[in-house]
Amino acid sequence: MTALRDSRFVRLLPLLLVAPLLSSCTRAPSVDVLGSFFPAWLLCFLVAIVLTALVRLALLRLRVKAALPLLAYPSLAALFTFLLWLIFFY
Numbered sequence: 001m002t003a004l005r006d007s008r009f010v011r012l013l014p015l016l017l018v019a020p021l022l023s024s025c026t027r028a029p030s031v032d033v034l035g036s037f038f039p040a041w042l043l044c045f046l047v048a049i050v051l052t053a054l055v056r057l058a059l060l061r062l063r064v065k066a067a068l069p070l071l072a073y074p075s076l077a078a079l080f081t082f083l084l085w086l087i088f089f090y
Contacts, residue, residue, distance in 0.1 A: 040089050041081070048080035 052073055059066065066072040 041085060044081050044084040044088070045077075047084055048077050051080045052077040 055076060056073065
């Protein structure tokens with residue numbers, strides 16, 4: 001009788017170990033845009049790209065040069081993305 005119970009436990013062990021990992025996938029942050037759901041991070045990224053372009057235009061008008069533009073503008077886009085995510089979805 002114990003061998004039968006042990007074999008059931010061995011078969012159910014992977015399911016018991018995976019269940020807590022799958023329980024956190026119940027709600028994905030998404031936004032309804034025109035009837036279609038988009039991931040929230042994608043919308044934050046798109047808005048961040050627009051904000052980064054506006055900052056670049058403002059810097060050009062003020063005649064301020066970025067020392068390392070290949071590093072500065074992607075970092076600025078990442079900063080805006082994370083800030084928007086924290087403000088609207090956290």
